[in-house]
Amino acid sequence: MIRVKGIEKSFGELKVLKGIDLQVQPAEIVTIVGPSGAGKTTLLQVIGTLSRPDAGQVWIRETEVGRLDDRKLAAFRNHEIGFVFQFHHLLPEFTALENVCIPGFIARTPRKAVEGRALELLDYLKLVDRKNHKPSELSGGERQRVAVARALMNRPAVILADEPSGNLDSENQRDLHNLFFRLRDELKQTFVIVTHDNDLARLSDRIITLRDGMTCPTTGSVSSNS
Numbered sequence: 001m002i003r004v005k006g007i008e009k010s011f012g013e014l015k016v017l018k019g020i021d022l023q024v025q026p027a028e029i030v031t032i033v034g035p036s037g038a039g040k041t042t043l044l045q046v047i048g049t050l051s052r053p054d055a056g057q058v059w060i061r062e063t064e065v066g067r068l069d070d071r072k073l074a075a076f077r078n079h080e081i082g083f084v085f086q087f088h089h090l091l092p093e094f095t096a097l098e099n100v101c102i103p104g105f106i107a108r109t110p111r112k113a114v115e116g117r118a119l120e121l122l123d124y125l126k127l128v129d130r131k132n133h134k135p136s137e138l139s140g141g142e143r144q145r146v147a148v149a150r151a152l153m154n155r156p157a158v159i160l161a162d163e164p165s166g167n168l169d170s171e172n173q174r175d176l177h178n179l180f181f182r183l184r185d186e187l188k189q190t191f192v193i194v195t196h197d198n199d200l201a202r203l204s205d206r207i208i209t210l211r212d213g214m215t216c217p218t219t220g221s222v223s224s225n226s
Helices: 040-047 070-080 096-106 111-124 140-152 170-187 198-203
Strands: 002-011 014-024 029-033 055-060 081-085 158-162 190-194 206-211
Touching: 002 040, 014 040, 014 055, 029 040, 029 170, 029 198, 040 055, 040 158, 040 190, 070 081, 081 140, 096 111, 096 140, 111 140, 140 158, 140 170, 170 190, 170 198
Parallel strands: 029 190, 029 206, 081 158, 158 190
Antiparallel strands: 002 014, 002 055
């Protein structure tokens, strides 16, 4: 599903990623953990094509994304990658339904099909009765579930999540974690999640530990090149 080879990334004189190799299998939940400044979010941005690496390659569904120009890369990102962030990033002026529809409209999918898919997702996530509510009218857990529905809109190859439960209380954290595993089991969805949440990390299929821009040897199937 995902292959990352020899990824390096620097910001000025600071080398953040130092030759990262990893693979993620279909329907796998992988968590990336490590101290602040280890390069976790930078790695997630590179995998998500939001940042181009200085060296190395990323393949998603056998497409080497670094070979795509900006226009093709944006289209690929919209179709193949879903994003869930700590602060959900829903557009406040739009309803839950409209927020979920946005990736489909960007993909130029016909409106009827987009709205039908959005309603199916909201129903699946037990939010259909909140479809006409704006983000300010939703609870924190509901807003994050709307963000998950939006990420699922175009049936992406992978969902990338950056501290998705970091802004939730303990009950909503558990609900969100259970949702991820239900999506893996029922929809065969693949996840790569950056988290400081030890409970979520322990539940995941595999943990990748980053430290000083490199993966730790204890991660087994994941290696790094110095």
